[in-house]
Amino acid sequence: MSMNTLLEVSGVSVSFDGFKAINNLSFQIAPAELRAVIGPNGAGKTTFMDIVTGKTKPDEGRVLWGEKSISLLSMNEAAIARAGVGRKFQKPTVFEDQTVSENLMMALSADRGWWSVLWFRPKAENRDRVAELAEEVGLLDQLPRLAGELSHGQKQWLEIGMLLAQEPRLLLVDEPAAGMTPEEREHTTDLLVEVAKTRAVVVVEHDMEFVRRLNCKVTVLHEGSVLAEGGLDHVTADPQVIDVYLGR
Template identity: 75%
Template structure:
């Protein structure tokens, strides 16, 4: 498979601490990838660099068929190029309905007057309803978002990102704080999403990772320690020593 995202030789240091150390990771089109590692391994910094929040000291972040280097671009421009990021804590407009949250997130003109004067078209309504079905919220469209459970808010935020039509979605600890039923739904959702776009999941829960059944990258001290299936990486002695704690 051709790489959609190619992170090559990136390093970044904060106040003398090397958070990322010559890191290289490749993500293919329509790939589901899990990234694991102990606290301080560089998982969040990796996502910050890819999305433009942090600029690396060295290295390149190449995107798409034209291998555009994202280093130096701002976060908004990178997002418009098709990279979406979901943080651990859900951020939705809690005073608005699920329906309105999804409609506001649709990929439409964002100029001030366009936003103020816009009215949803039939195509907008159809796309909003499709996303609601995809994330499992079609029965909750008229509910105020602040009334949703934690898991439902997570799904709504994922839906709002899908409304932007990303080619790559970075998802940070989606299983945190969820009930067993919500975790199962989230697993199914992420696997379905990866059929049409690339999805990278940062997660600590090993059982959740196992249910994703995907390629796993283990980070340690800002570098790739191991890569492969979950069974493969958890059998690696270095991974056992630094992450699994044996």
């Protein structure tokens, strides 16, 4: 694995009840890179993320991480998260009866053991970091509000902020544009582009216009394998991609 690769998935396959969800998949991403992953339903996008985060163990292949090429396959979900892999699911999971500030503060303290979390008392630097995170995701003016009062888009940004509080080196984001207003989608694009300047970000998305705005390399999955890879114009002009995905 080269020094400019953060994650390398190589020859990975996994079957469920005889169905090959991932079939000899290979994928690489650099330490500060934005990548969009697209493909039809059943292409293996979710299973790919499940494998990287340790939720699903493949039948064969390698998943190597970081400069020392550590195998993620030997680690459980919690250890992978601690190693720097963060995942955001499509439906935002925030503590709705807590304020935006409290949500971010809890995320800051989440890498401690349960005993120290119980006795966690925020210091000035913790409060400063919460303000930094809120500003980064566009919620600085929402800190005192209950998370349950936020719009759908704002909850998505809060969850991204909570993941960033963990200082991940790789962020896996599942369909962030779903259910957002045009203004929220625009802000989300800007946020992900900015985050990818300092860490790797993989965005699984169906919305082609959103992917175009990300202006990044695109990986097209089909039947658990990489069908095409490159700029959006390149992959959308590929006859195979048109046939299996865009033509439907």
